[in-house]
């Protein structure tokens with residue numbers, strides 16, 4: 001069954017003015033939390049996700065591991081699109 005990430009909230013947690021990178025923590029509907037790194041401008045939505053990692057509070061919804069895995073990388077695109085919507 002395909003995993004369908006649903007972002008319920010997103011918050012910018014750090015911003016680096018000098019290199020235009022910012023980090024966001026996103027909460028998903030299934031209680032999952034992810035940290036995403038974006039490059040670009042959050043205020044215009046003109047930003048691109050460069051990295052995503054799952055915060056280790058909940059097991060991975062895909063492989064069920066409760067330690068580091070790379071599953072979320074496959075969902076970086078749909079999650080980052082939703083995150084940018086929330087940040088507008």
Ligand SMILES: [Zn+2]
Pocket residue numbers: 060061062063064065069070071072
């Ligand atoms: Zn996984």
